[in-house]
Amino acid sequence: MAFVVDSSAIVKLIVDEPKSQSFSAWLKNCKDDLFVSEIAHTEVARAITRVDVSLHGQLNNVLERFGTIRVSSQILTIASVLSPTNLRTLDAIHLASCLILGDDLTGFVTYDSAQADAATHNGITVIAP
Numbered sequence: 439m440a441f442v443v444d445s446s447a448i449v450k451l452i453v454d455e456p457k458s459q460s461f462s463a464w465l466k467n468c469k470d471d472l473f474v475s476e477i478a479h480t481e482v483a484r485a486i487t488r489v490d491v492s493l494h495g496q497l498n499n500v501l502e503r504f505g506t507i508r509v510s511s512q513i514l515t516i517a518s519v520l521s522p523t524n525l526r527t528l529d530a531i532h533l534a535s536c537l538i539l540g541d542d543l544t545g546f547v548t549y550d551s552a553q554a555d556a557a558t559h560n561g562i563t564v565i566a567p
């Protein structure tokens with residue numbers, strides 16, 4: 439079984455934000471496989487650079503904890519038809535990355551409420567530890 443973790447959660451491992459400690463604790467206790475979409479690498483890099491460019495050095499160490507789901511043409515096709523229709527492109531790619539796991543998906547970790555709503559709408563279990 440596996441969780442897909444989105445960028446809003448990964449940032450919490452580098453930047454001290456609300457729920458950073460609870461997410462770190464959950465991560466330490468999680469026995470499932472953990473994945474990120476390939477686009478999370480860029481999204482997190484951009485997000486932490488806006489906070490403090492010196493944090494960029496921590497990114498590779500943090501991302502090494504997660505398997506990476508490569509953005510394939512199949513994922514892009516799934517993302518293109520997801521609802522709701524106002525779903526942002528990168529959010530749709532994250533959700534399609536979840537759906538590609540099929541029955542192996544345990545859930546999706548996100549702290550983005552719009553993305554959580556869209557995930558739930560598409561039948562994906564969402565957690566925000």
